[in-house]
Amino acid sequence: xxxxxxLCWLYAITKYRYVPSLEEILAxxxxxxxxxFQYMEMEGVGPQLYTVAKNKDIIKKRCDAxxxxxIDFVPVLPDTMSTDPQKRRKALKDFQLGCELGxxxxxxxxxxxxxxxxxxxxxxxxxxxDFEFAYKPPLIKxxxxxxxxxxxxxxxxxxxxECNDMAKDHGLxxxxxxxTWETISNTWALELxxxxxxxxxxxxxxxxxxxxxxxxxxxxxxxxxxxxIFYVHASDSDFMVEDHLEIGTGSVDWKNLLRTxxxxxxxxxxxxxxxxxxxxxxxxxxxxxNSKNYLENLMKELV
Numbered sequence: 645x646x647x648x649x650x651l652c653w654l655y656a657i658t659k660y661r662y663v664p665s666l667e668e669i670l671a672x673x674x675x676x677x678x679x680x681f682q683y684m685e686m687e688g689v690g691p692q693l694y695t696v697a698k699n700k701d702i703i704k705k706r707c708d709a710x711x712x713x714x715i716d717f718v719p720v721l722p723d724t725m726s727t728d729p730q731k732r733r734k735a736l737k738d739f740q741l742g743c744e745l746g747x748x749x750x751x752x753x754x755x756x757x758x759x760x761x762x763x764x765x766x767x768x769x770x771x772x773x774d775f776e777f778a779y780k781p782p783l784i785k786x787x788x789x790x791x792x793x794x795x796x797x798x799x800x801x802x803x804x805x806e807c808n809d810m811a812k813d814h815g816l817x818x819x820x821x822x823x824t825w826e827t828i829s830n831t832w833a834l835e836l837x838x839x840x841x842x843x844x845x846x847x848x849x850x851x852x853x854x855x856x857x858x859x860x861x862x863x864x865x866x867x868x869x870x871x872x873i874f875y876v877h878a879s880d881s882d883f884m885v886e887d888h889l890e891i892g893t894g895s896v897d898w899k900n901l902l903r904t905x906x907x908x909x910x911x912x913x914x915x916x917x918x919x920x921x922x923x924x925x926x927x928x929x930x931x932x933x934n935s936k937n938y939l940e941n942l943m944k945e946l947v
Contacts, residue, residue: 645906646943649936650683650715650915651676652877654888658919659928662775663689666699670706677710679932683913685716688745690771693719693738700748707749715913716819716875717746718755720771724803725759725827727795732803739807743814753817753874755849756807758800758827763790768825777886777920782825800827801840812845819874821849824857824886831860831868838872847874851917852896853888856881862896866904873910877917878939888918891935898939902946914939 656664656672664672669686676684686703688696696703707714719742723735739756746754760767765783769775804820811818820837822830828837834848850873852862866873880894881887891898916935919928 645902645910646947647876647905647910647912647914648683649681649939650685650913651679651681651932652915652917653685653687653718654917654919655928655932657775658921658925662773663687663692663771666695666702669696669703673703673706673710673712676712679929680936682711683713683715685718685915686714686749687718687720688742689720690722693721693741693745697741697745700745704749714749714751716753716755716915717742717749717751718757719743719745720757722757722759722767722771724756724807725799727762727799732799736803736806736810740810743810743816746811746816747814751816753819753847754807754811754814755819755821756804757821757823758804760825761792761827762795763787769823775920777824777888779885796827796836797840801837804837804846805841805843808841808843808846812843817845817847817874819847819849821851821854821877823851823854830855830858831865835868847872849873849875849877851877852901853877853879853881853886853917856883856894856896857886859883862901863904866901866908866910870908871910873905873908873912875912876905876910876914878914878935879916879918888920890918890931891916892938898942899946902942906946 660668719739721735721738723731726732763785768782808818822828848869879888880891880896882894
């Protein structure tokens with residue numbers, strides 16, 4: 645089975661900055677074509693979401709000119725998980741805009757993240773700072789009044805449920821990416837969320853490196869998630885730290901992972917998701933080309 649490969653937004657973040665300007669967004673679309681990708685994802689981070697909305701015609705025109713299709717739009721809005729109802733309502737309104745953009749770009753899905761707990765001293769991923777992986781456990785304040793399951797039931801579940809309804813209303817699927825240190829960080833946590841929301845429109849981004857950093861076998865995660873996987877983020881890992889490595893240079897058994905995806909009739913895209921470290925910038929293109937070639941050759945073996 646052969647899957648279409650997409651360029652993940654981590655390429656743009658690593659090559660340019662967090663958060664890219666409009667000119668850098670357009671350059672990243674050019675990069676996708678230059679590197680041989682017909683598909684890519686895009687983010688709208690916090691206030692940058694309005695920049696994307698204001699310039700959506702320009703962005704779509706650049707995609708069309710390059711023969712590049714956006715397949716996933718990601719409104720990055722940490723306040724969707726805020727315990728402050730006013731902040732959460734504002735963020736959910738912005739997520740609605742993200743769904744409108746996804747529909748305009750004709751993506752197949754939009755993505756929501758579950759971010760950090762309100763008792764984290766510092767957010768593991770702070771959108772106001774330069775992007776970097778969190779290599780150490782984030783410090784959590786011990787607050788007597790904090791109740792995790794109350795937060796889960798009164799904030800996480802209703803917010804994701806509302807995001808899912810908005811996505812569905814716009815003809816889009818909603819995918820959740822379990823990420824290290826976040827509220828929904830792995831497949832077990834995602835299963836609990838599914839049991840609450842119970843929607844076939846809600847699925848997963850299987851991020852290999854995030855799960856491997858938590859000592860979870862990617863193939864086991866596929867067995868657990870099955871057809872609820874809408875999208876795969878592919879990068880290699882040593883199963884020790886968070887790094888998103890060139891495919892074929894780490895410890896992930898890619899042949900076994902692809903066989904497991906085939907077993908469960910995975911129909912989505914595999915996004916190449918490498919970077920996040922400044923030292924990779926100088927040879928980022930070759931990393932992506934090598935990884936793309938590695939997966940394409942492996943998929944041919946499995947046909």
